[in-house]
């Protein structure tokens with residue numbers, strides 16, 4: 001398949017592995033790229049020296065294109081941008097912030113820029129700032145999420161009406177069949193997170209991977225809407241937040257309950273009761289941990305067989 005997204009990134013399949021804090025280091029990113037997708041190093045949880053190390057290792061592990069996800073709310077963002085430019089990273093996915101501030105600098109340095117959005121207004125703003133493509137992330141997605149609660153099925157057609165640049169769909173996609181659904185909406189690529197948390201190469205703690213395998217529909221919920229909305233797997237920490245919210249806790253009380261480093265504690269250190277576990281709704285469908293390469297092959301085969309099935313059902 002060739003479309004604007006495969007050409008933009010120079011990749012075989014329009015399958016992009018989401019940049020995920022604590023879960024997507026160089027091992028996962030390089031394996032996804034080697035398998036024909038686009039791997040992304042999640043820089044949000046990395047100190048600047050750690051990001052440098054991961055980029056260097058990724059360059060050694062793959063000669064194919066890979067990207068870095070840069071959450072724009074990252075505290076030492078200038079240091080991350082310097083590293084990205086110095087190390088010659090060619091593709092950056094920005095998220096969680098205003099794309100007008102850093103897109104020009106990244107573009108001046110020859111970097112392809114993609115911005116993650118959750119609504120039409122942000123999509124138009126991203127396009128006006130000069131990004132090359134956008135990721136439209138629906139309500140099903142794990143981790144940080146839009147306030148509008150627009151599902152991927154509704155969001156993607158709205159974004160396609162709003163912008164001319166290519167749209168990549170994210171949220172609720174974990175198989176070839178769901179990828180086909182996204183492409184039939186008009187998206188030119190898919191960004192997949194949760195499925196790759198359950199890869200052998202993801203740096204998520206084994207306890208986190210194991211508990212995801214137990215999830216069913218209803219195991220995740222959007223939480224902390226007063227602070228930054230985030231889709232979490234329900235656990236002890238989630239219940240504490242819910243209880244506090246039911247008692248009308250203030251923002252300050254919620255911030256105090258969250259504390260610092262909750263996500264690291266849950267997803268990287270494996271405290272699945274007290275830590276923050278960011279995962280998408282699709283987790284209820286995911287039943288195995290596999291090498292990233294097998295995941296990509298499975299998605300591609302599943303996509304092709306679903307497409308064949310549909311072709312036989314022409315109206």
Ligand code: NDP
Pocket residue numbers: 020021022023024025026027042045046047050053057203268269
């Ligand atoms: P390696 O397997 O080569 O290195 C493992 C390193 O990770 C060891 O130095 C180990 O420290 C450290 N480590 C293991 N568990 C933890 C933990 N719970 N908290 C902090 N450090 C831990 O891994 P990579 O080459 O993939 O990683 C290089 C660096 O990047 C490491 O420091 C790793 O922690 C970090 N990393 C960060 C990610 C993020 O999102 N921020 C994602 C993946 C890795 P020790 O020697 O003390 O056992």
Ligand code: NDP
Pocket residue numbers: 019020021044045046047048071073074075076095096143144259260261262263264
């Ligand atoms: P907290 O404020 O609770 O904790 C900060 C965590 O980030 C710590 O675990 C810390 O590691 C690590 N960290 C890495 N680099 C730095 C740095 N330069 N300064 C301070 N801490 C750093 O934040 P969260 O765990 O909730 O979120 C961590 C980061 O993830 C956010 O700053 C943000 O950039 C990013 N994020 C991005 C999202 C996205 O859009 N994809 C979604 C959610 C978060 P240590 O414990 O080893 O000190």
